Amino acid sequence: MNNLSAYLIGDTIKSFREYKKLTIEELSEGVCTEEELIEFEKEVSYPDLETLNLLLKKLNVDLSYFFNVASRSSINYANAVIRLINRYKRDWDYDRIQEIIEKELENPIFQTDQLKQFLIWHQGICKFYLDKDLSKALELLYESIDITNKSRNDFNERETEILTSIAILHKESGNFEEAITLFKESLNYLENLPDILDPRGKIRVYFGLSQALTEVGKFEESLEYCKKGIEYCITHELIYLLSSLYYQSGENLIKLSRKEEGIQYINSAIYILKVQENKKFIKIIENEKDKLLQEW
CATH class of the missing domain: 1.25.40.10 (Tetratricopeptide repeat domain)
Structure with missing residues (x-):
């Protein structure tokens, strides 16, 4: 496959796999080795079109939809959402932030660690200011930290x-x-x-x-x-x-x-x-x- 620099192949495969709650072993079975799938997700190597098609069939994801999500323009969309949330945060408009989070939380674009972390972080903030629930808010905030730093060090x-x-x-x-x-x-x-x-x-x-x-x-x-x-x-x-x-x-x-x-x-x-x-x-x-x- 050529011109893959225009696509986030590895991150997108991993995001869909985690969204579907499949392990490396489950997704790779009958398609490729576990080691190969790990390399695909880390973009050490890339799957050929036939292999990618087989992986996407197991994920129940259409090939054209996959490439739309994997396009680096999707990252521009994610950045636009982040900028919008930050703007509403400056205005203390937590209702609007909550609306955005509810819409995007299950969006495959936001299943990468950094983007999911951002949403859960702000979900916790909204939980405090909208529901006055400090305990649940703290639970969500620590959950967001754990996405990238389970040791909390x-x-x-x-x-x-x-x-x-x-x-x-x-x-x-x-x-x-x-x-x-x-x-x-x-x-x-x-x-x-x-x-x-x-x-x-x-x-x-x-x-x-x-x-x-x-x-x-x-x-x-x-x-x-x-x-x-x-x-x-x-x-x-x-x-x-x-x-x-x-x-x-x-x-x-x-x-x-x-x-x-x-x-x-x-x-x-x-x-x-x-x-x-x-x-x-x-x-x-x-x-x-x-x-x-x-x-x-």
């Missing part, structure tokens, strides 16, 4: 992002000490990676950790992580969560009886939001500022 960047989500859910549930432990664990994993592809993940850790520390009255330590987060945003030329980190700094300073300095930080947060034309969050922060000044 030496997390990669994606796994650390999921661990950060677990920490956030604990924080949102008032389990602040557990959240702090997990945020620090996430930060340790990130700092030991040779490179970080998406620096926003580290900013989420700095912000979540600073919030949890403020909640338990550790204002000085929270302020340190806010400063690290702000410096990291500036170094990487990112505005992501910058206003939130300035607000959190201001809250800590006011609670440390450094009122004027704290107000300056909160005003800086409002200024950043004005630049972003984020009227919704400007109103939220102004209301929080008024409550903070009344209480402290």
Whole structure:
């Protein structure tokens, strides 16, 4: 077979096999050796058309449909779905995310480890925010980690992002000490990676950790992580969560009886939001500022 670089032959065979709940032994029986099937799935070698046809018959998959799914354009579709979910996540629109997950969870395109992991990860997030079910949410989040790391050691960047989500859910549930432990664990994993592809993940850790520390009255330590987060945003030329980190700094300073300095930080947060034309969050922060000044 020629021009196979345009197709993800191995991943697609494996995805359909796992979707049909067949073992290597069951699918290869009467078609090829187990070793050959393993090589096909790893794309060490490729099946000829006759062998591929026999495999697909056992999988009850049409040849033309197989090549549509295996086309690298399918990866573009998967990336588009991921971008859409991330956009809805920024808007806190978990109903729309859940709709997408329900549609795509059984889609063979999403049966590769990385794509399935992404869906189950966000299924867990939706379970928490829509159903208020922390236990089931955590079960799904850890299940998503186990797809690529059953030992739960030496997390990669994606796994650390999921661990950060677990920490956030604990924080949102008032389990602040557990959240702090997990945020620090996430930060340790990130700092030991040779490179970080998406620096926003580290900013989420700095912000979540600073919030949890403020909640338990550790204002000085929270302020340190806010400063690290702000410096990291500036170094990487990112505005992501910058206003939130300035607000959190201001809250800590006011609670440390450094009122004027704290107000300056909160005003800086409002200024950043004005630049972003984020009227919704400007109103939220102004209301929080008024409550903070009344209480402290």
